[in-house]
Amino acid sequence: MSAPVAQLDRAADYESAGYVFKSRRARPNSVQIVATHFIWEMRRSCERKSMHITDKTRFFMTEALKEAEKAFAEDEVPIGAVAVYKNQIIGRGHNRTEALQDPTAHAEILAITAAANALNTWRLTDVEIYTTIEPCIMCAGALVLARVKKIVFGARDEKFGGCGSVFNIVNEKKLNHQIEVVEGVLGNDAVLLMKEFFKKKRNRRG
């Protein structure tokens, strides 16, 4: 089966946004050594942005990345999220748009639905969301509706991001709730996973 049009669109989108991706699993050659150097520069940049990453933040983002890896294994755009309440994961989600053929089955939507189910309330006022890629416009809207306390994400989504990239929904004063946002946490790992996914998609189509 050929790659879904939307996913290839996103691949093109990510490239046009200036990401220079490289597979983590490919063997190095001279071009790749240059690319690797670039990636280390990106990693340093990410780390500069998030100098004060705590062990807690790193732990939960690593769990979100595990969810993203599950999506990757299932041939879905590899984005993962976890919902955290009182330092415990109460909801997990990874992108399942293709498996469920549901445009709303994003990682964050699934994670907050699971969290609401766990707490038996739709008001997630003390819940923090860790997600590998900036929540999209739909997910950002859902996070405001759910009154989520804090969003921690890895890398920006320049084409559909709702936390500053295209719109800043989570910090709009006209709305009745604003959310604290921390970005750049293990962002390099999130981006590399995306790059590897879209490269695989293109190769399959080619």
Next chain:
Amino acid sequence: MSAPVAQLDRAADYESAGYVFKSRRARPNSVQIVATHFIWEMRRSCERKSMHITDKTRFFMTEALKEAEKAFAEDEVPIGAVAVYKNQIIGRGHNRTEALQDPTAHAEILAITAAANALNTWRLTDVEIYTTIEPCIMCAGALVLARVKKIVFGARDEKFGGCGSVFNIVNEKKLNHQIEVVEGVLGNDAVLLMKEFFKKKRNRRG
């Protein structure tokens, strides 16, 4: 049980947005006659905005209003939606936030999920959504993700609307899809239902 805080917030929001509501079922007195006159003015205003309502549009919006009435009967914020493909309803939804304790269980989200299920694809490129109130930011994002062709809605949501009121997500050129929007279709009926709901909530609390 007292009314959920969020619903009362929305009641206050709707009033602050300048709506002058009146129950359709109350008996008239002199104050209500003035209010009725005001409502007829609103209705005329709505009808001016949507002079070219076809029988088809009126039919599907009436079906969306039936969904909103179901929400009302279930003590949910009364918003309803239907998804239409080739002049047939393939998905229905009404707000079920309280019943499911899920912040994402809005009418439009449920309608497009049902439509995607009916067509077995998340790409709803030839689907039209009829909804009683302007889609919120989350739902507007979902409708763009689903590549919906057209949105027809009744009344604006000045506090959380994503089709022009707070953000204009469905016609943002930076995104990879824009949606045709028609507003003001049977908007008066949608507003009256909302007003009646919030009045009932306030009375119950008082």
